[in-house]
Amino acid sequence: MESFKTLMIILLSSVLVDNYVLSRFLGICPFLGVSKKLDQATGMGMAVTAVMLIATAVTWPIQYLLLNPLNLGYLQNILFILVIASLVQMLELLLKKFSPALYSGLGVYLPLITTNCAVLGVTINNINDGYSFIGSMVSSLGCGLGFLLAMVLFSGLRSRINDANIPAPFKGLGATLIAASFISLAFMGFSGIVENIFA
Amino acid sequence: MNILTAFLLVFAVAIVLGVLLLLFSHLFMVKVDPKMQEVRACLPGVNCGACGYKGCDDYASAVAEGTAKPNLCIPGGKDVADQIGAIMGIEVETFENKVAFNACNGHCNATDPIAEYDGIQTCYAASMLYGGPNTCRFGCLGYGDCAAVCPTGAICMSNGIARIDASHCIGCGLCSRTCPKGVITMIPQDTKTVVFCSNTQKGADARKACKNACIGCKKCEKACPNGAITVQNNLAVIDYDKCADCGICVKECPTGCLKTVFFPHRAEDTAIAE
Numbered sequence: 001m002e003s004f005k006t007l008m009i010i011l012l013s014s015v016l017v018d019n020y021v022l023s024r025f026l027g028i029c030p031f032l033g034v035s036k037k038l039d040q041a042t043g044m045g046m047a048v049t050a051v052m053l054i055a056t057a058v059t060w061p062i063q064y065l066l067l068n069p070l071n072l073g074y075l076q077n078i079l080f081i082l083v084i085a086s087l088v089q090m091l092e093l094l095l096k097k098f099s100p101a102l103y104s105g106l107g108v109y110l111p112l113i114t115t116n117c118a119v120l121g122v123t124i125n126n127i128n129d130g131y132s133f134i135g136s137m138v139s140s141l142g143c144g145l146g147f148l149l150a151m152v153l154f155s156g157l158r159s160r161i162n163d164a165n166i167p168a169p170f171k172g173l174g175a176t177l178i179a180a181s182f183i184s185l186a187f188m189g190f191s192g193i194v195e196n197i198f199a
Numbered sequence: 200m201n202i203l204t205a206f207l208l209v210f211a212v213a214i215v216l217g218v219l220l221l222l223f224s225h226l227f228m229v230k231v232d233p234k235m236q237e238v239r240a241c242l243p244g245v246n247c248g249a250c251g252y253k254g255c256d257d258y259a260s261a262v263a264e265g266t267a268k269p270n271l272c273i274p275g276g277k278d279v280a281d282q283i284g285a286i287m288g289i290e291v292e293t294f295e296n297k298v299a300f301n302a303c304n305g306h307c308n309a310t311d312p313i314a315e316y317d318g319i320q321t322c323y324a325a326s327m328l329y330g331g332p333n334t335c336r337f338g339c340l341g342y343g344d345c346a347a348v349c350p351t352g353a354i355c356m357s358n359g360i361a362r363i364d365a366s367h368c369i370g371c372g373l374c375s376r377t378c379p380k381g382v383i384t385m386i387p388q389d390t391k392t393v394v395f396c397s398n399t400q401k402g403a404d405a406r407k408a409c410k411n412a413c414i415g416c417k418k419c420e421k422a423c424p425n426g427a428i429t430v431q432n433n434l435a436v437i438d439y440d441k442c443a444d445c446g447i448c449v450k451e452c453p454t455g456c457l458k459t460v461f462f463p464h465r466a467e468d469t470a471i472a473e
Contacts, residue, residue: 086216090223097227163319
């Protein structure tokens with residue numbers, strides 16, 4: 001069981017230092033695809049955060065109560081994918097019933113999370129890092145918030161790129177990728193900060 | 200033995216998840232009006248908003264509830280109106296096709312810019328800077344905001360103004376609502392005579408701004424045998440209920456801003472871009 005200080009370090013480091021999009025390069029597809037408008041980017045970020053939390057809450061017990069006692073650690077990937085995909089489908093049904101506005105707002109992005117590698121990455125990394133259940137939940141919350149932060153930052157940047165007069169060869173995806181690499185570089189500045197904040 | 204446990208475990212998890220999904224889909228089923236889905240299937244799916252509703256889904260549910268008339272879908276035209284009428288079992292009123300028309304002929308040979316604009320290349324941005332770089336304060340700016348929103352690609356920018364290909368126009372009115380200058384109007388498909396200008400300045404000023412401008416000389420107003428043309432605010436306006444398409448005004452007009460036109464009917468291959 002981690003202390004409060006450790007939990008804060010886990011949270012902050014997964015938001016800033018080990019940001020899933022900008023440092024570990026997972027979940028790039030929605031990062032580039034859904035970041036054109038701020039409201040869509042925020043919606044996608046929230047949805048991913050929610051799915052990461054639920055997925056961790058389910059996959060952590062599966063790993064420690066089913067796979068480890070049975071010595072079936074190698075089934076981790078396939079079982080996690082199965083569980084996450086079904087969870088997203090259930091979440092979709094629930095949203096459709098109880099919050100049609102959010103459902104139509106998220107639209108196609110919710111099913112897209114099914115195949116989002118950031119969600120699978122969070123669940124597997126939580127196991128690999130040996131976090132407790134609480135630690136895993138905090139870590140996936142941090143990763144979700146980090147994803148949200150990256151999406152919101154990048155959607156703001158993209159709206160500025162759209163208005164700028166860019167040389168023809170860099171128009172569209174070219175300028176977008178260059179901008180993404182700059183943000184990624186900027187986030188490298190955070191490395192080594194978090195451990196010292198709580199020292 | 201290990202393989203058997205692995206197999207059984209994955210199998211069991213899959214069964215549990217499958218049953219859960221089945222339960223969820225039954226417990227949280229959302230009832231959808233079948234009529235709404237049928238109506239939605241007839242609609243073109245442009246989500247243009249010409250009907251006055253938020254999108255095709257919104258309009259379909261309004262029709263299914265009986266709060267909207269079946270002939271409001273302009274891109275769909277008469278065919279869609281008839282289909283919706285058949286589904287809902289109600290009589291469809293007459294349907295009039297409309298096309299977008301750019302009421303400005305201020306192309307590069309007729310008017311000069313007063314300034315060189317080097318900002319964001321959209322009409323909306325250009326019009327915010329002292330109303331745009333054109334000499335004429337009313338005319339088409341030519342940066343193609345309308346072409347960018349057109350769902351069928353019927354608009355192209357040619358010689359500094361927007362040209363609309365009526366054979367690909369579905370009449371949704373998106374361009375008309377997007378244009379910051381309001382020069383694009385929706386007019387009946389069978390219109391033959393149009394005023395190719397939106398300038399309401401006095402004759403001499405309008406002439407200075409653009410060679411093709413309407414100078415408000417009232418020659419057309421006097422010549423029209425049906426009294427269909429009136430000059431309002433120094434600009435000729437045609438009342439299409441009275442106009443008999445005789446073409447007398449076109450011959451009288453000294454600047455050539457009255458023109459006889461022909462809007463071809465929509466081509467079969469008009470495709471709506473996603």
